[in-house]
Structure formats: C-alpha cells, structure tokens
Amino acid sequence: MSAAEGSGALRVTVLGCGGSAGVPLIGGADGAGDWGACDPHELRNRRTRTSIVIEHQNQRLLVDTSPDLRTQLLACSIKGVDAVLYTHAHADHITGIDEVRILNRIAGRPLGAYATEKVLGELATRFDYVFRPWKPPGFYRPVLEAHPVAPGETVEICGMAVRLFLQEHKVTTTLGLRVGSFGYSTDVVELNDAAFEVLSGIDTWLVGCYQRATHSTHACLSRVLEWANRVGARRTILTHMGNDMDWAWMGANLPPGVEAAQDGMVIEVGGIV
Numbered sequence: 001m002s003a004a005e006g007s008g009a010l011r012v013t014v015l016g017c018g019g020s021a022g023v024p025l026i027g028g029a030d031g032a033g034d035w036g037a038c039d040p041h042e043l044r045n046r047r048t049r050t051s052i053v054i055e056h057q058n059q060r061l062l063v064d065t066s067p068d069l070r071t072q073l074l075a076c077s078i079k080g081v082d083a084v085l086y087t088h089a090h091a092d093h094i095t096g097i098d099e100v101r102i103l104n105r106i107a108g109r110p111l112g113a114y115a116t117e118k119v120l121g122e123l124a125t126r127f128d129y130v131f132r133p134w135k136p137p138g139f140y141r142p143v144l145e146a147h148p149v150a151p152g153e154t155v156e157i158c159g160m161a162v163r164l165f166l167q168e169h170k171v172t173t174t175l176g177l178r179v180g181s182f183g184y185s186t187d188v189v190e191l192n193d194a195a196f197e198v199l200s201g202i203d204t205w206l207v208g209c210y211q212r213a214t215h216s217t218h219a220c221l222s223r224v225l226e227w228a229n230r231v232g233a234r235r236t237i238l239t240h241m242g243n244d245m246d247w248a249w250m251g252a253n254l255p256p257g258v259e260a261a262q263d264g265m266v267i268e269v270g271g272i273v
Contacts, residue, residue, distance in 0.1 A: 009269060009270055010054060010055065010160075010182050010267075010268070011055040011267075011268055012054050012055070012182060012204075012206070012267040013052060013053045013055070013265070013266050014206070014261045014263065014267070015051040015053060015068075015072035015264075016047060016048035016049045016051050016072055016263050017047050017239040017240065018048055018049055018050060018240070019050075019210055019240055019243075020091070021092075021242075023035070023036075023038055037245075037246050038243050038244075038246045039246055039247070039248060042246070042247045042248060044247040044263075045247050047262075047263055048066065048071065048072055049066035049067055049092045049093075050064065050093070050186050050208070050239055051069065051072060051093070051096075052064075052184065052206070054182070056158065056159060057159060059082045059158035059160075060080065060081040060082055060158065061084075061157055061158045062081040062085070063084075063087065063184065064086060064087055064186075065084060065086075065093070065095070065099065065100065066092060066093060066095075068096065069099040070096070070099050070102075076264050080106035080107055081103055082107065082111065082112075082158045083111055084100070085113075085114040085157065085177070086114070086123070086175075087175045087176075087177075088119060088169065088172055089115075089118075089122040090172070090187065097123070097127050097142060098142055100130070100142035101143075104139040104143050105139050110144060110145045113131075113145065113146055113147060114155060115146075115148070115175070116149060116150060116151075120148060123144075127142075130143065131143075131146060149164055149175075151164050151194075152165065160180075161180075162178070162179055163178040163198050164176070164177055165177070165178070165199075166192065166195065167185060167191060168190035168192070169187050169189060170189055170216060170217040176188065176191075176195060178198050178199060180270075181202050181203035181269055181270060182206075182267075182269040183202040183205040183207075183233070184205075184207075185199075185205070185206070185207045186207075187208055187217075187240060188218070188219055189215070189217050189223075199231050200231070204234065204237065205228070206237045206239050207236060207239065208239055208240035209221055209224040209240065209241060209245070210241060210242045210244075210245075211241075211244035211245060212245070221238075221245075224236070224238065225255065225258065228257070228258055233257075234257065235257060235267075236257060236259070237258075237259055237260070237261050237267065238254075238258070238260045238261060239261045
C-alpha cells in the first residue's frame, strides 16, 4: 500500500507529458527523431502523449486514452483502472481506446466513460463498437458505458468528487478538473474567471505548456507563469510539452515552485475532502 492509499491522499501518475506528436517528433536529419531544442541524451526529454491516472483509496481514474497507453501503463506499473474521463476528442487523447479491452478484462466489467455530450458523440461515431452493450462472458472488444458530464459540475467518479471546468483550446473546448487540492489543465490556451475560481486554493497544478514562444492553441511558458502566479499553487508542474522544452533549460530557468513533469512521474497530494 502506498502512502497515498493509506492516508486518503491522492496519487497522480503522469503516464505521458508530451505534445500531440510526442518528443522526439518523427523525422530528424537521420530519421531517428526531431528533438528540436531538447537534448536527445537526456532521458527526461523523451515524452509520450499526455495522460494521467489519479488514484485514491485503491480506485484509479484514467484521464484520456493516449495512443501510447499500453506502453505507459506497463512502464508505470498501473495494474488496472476503474473509469475513464476524456478531456476532449483530439487523436492524441483518445486513440488508445482499444487498450481498454484489457482493462475491461482486469476489472471484469465495462468501464464508465465520463465526457461532455459532444465528446461522447465523437467517440461513439469514431469507435461505435466500444459503446455497444456488453454481452458476457469475456471481452473481445473494449466496452465503455457513457456518462455525460458538463463544465461547472462536480461528479463522483471512483469515490472522488471531480470538479469540472471549461478551458479554451481555440479549435475546441476542453475539460479541466480539480480533485481535492489537485488541479489538471491540459490542452488549454485561455482560462476564464470560473476556471480560476475552481482552481483557487489548490496545492498542486499540472498544466499544459507546449513551448516557450506564443502558440495559437496551447499556452506558452510566459502565459502559464502568469496563471501560476494567479492560482498560487505550492507546485505548478508543466505537461503537454513539445520539443522546445528542454529538461536542463527548464531546470535552470523556471522560477521557484514551477517544475517540469516527466513520463512516469508520481505526484502525491495531501488528503482530499
């Protein structure tokens, strides 16, 4: 039993912290990858697509099913999950959905899928077989049961009160979430006052920061640092990072209280209410 499980605290595992193409990107001069500003010899610069697991009292909520999900769950020794929450329907957050089949087998049942009506509709269009009723025994395909949610709601999932808020991603909107004193914001370029109100008083914020320069659909470093000052979390941890975000550079230049995530990182956050 981990300290998080025993204390009623949250244990958050960063399955992946890379952008939509991961780091390195496919390509590069020798075909071994486009590392951009990232040092290829620094293992913490190697990033799979963004996803997390939130664990509380032996229940695990998977947030997004990235295309790297199988590798991530094995690398992080995650032995199963109890439900899935989707932040939005972009490919880097959903196309690992077929790995849910094994998670169904481990759980012995369909898993709940929590997302907005729009996202559930997109998932059902692209992966209609996943949402067909389960006919036991066994799982020859993944089976999810749709649970519509909306920004502004607080939903109980895996025994946790999950507060949801709207985030602007320009090409679409995404869901941010808060559980206890932990906040999570991936794929976001603008936050409104309602979002900041939900995030007020958190201890730890895992937030998307794609690159140092301004980006049209993702928050850049200067914007995230402004947000971090407003939120006032004890720890602000950057995720959904592209190949501009070199590990050593961030270690030398990020202000106190702000740090970079890495694949496999475990974050323990104090007891939840």
